[in-house]
Each structure stands twice: as C-alpha cells, then as structure tokens.
Amino acid sequence: MGALPKQKVSRAAQGRRRAHQALVIPKLVTCSNCGGKRVPHSVCNICGYYKDEQVVEIRQKADKNQ
Ligand SMILES: [Zn+2]
16 A cells, blocks of 8 residues: 555645745846847847847757758
8 A cells, every 4th residue: 555644634734835836927027129028137038139239149940841
C-alpha cells in the first residue's frame, strides 16, 4: 500500500495552505521602440532593443523550404 495521510486535513488548514497559491499577473511595460509589451529591465522580445539601443538581432522565422 502506498503512503496515506495520517490525519484528515481540515477545510481551514486546506484554505490556509492554498492562500499562497494565487496566480500573479506578470508586470509588463510598454517598449519605447516598438510599443509592444515587455518585462521591465530586460531586452524587448519583439524588437531586441534595450534602452533605445539595438542589443539583440531578432531573427525572422526561417522558411522550411530553404
Ligand atoms: Zn520592442
């Protein structure tokens, strides 16, 4: 037989445990270059800019035929 709980978890204890499980909406700011949403203090995923400067080349999706 597998492991079994020693005692019943009361609804109050269950609720206290689940009080910390809420999902958090990630903080997003608007990119000053392309206007898209990006994570603060990080390079923009859409245009590759950071602090109004291109720091990462964004590759376009490659064609499968080429
Ligand atoms: Zn951008």
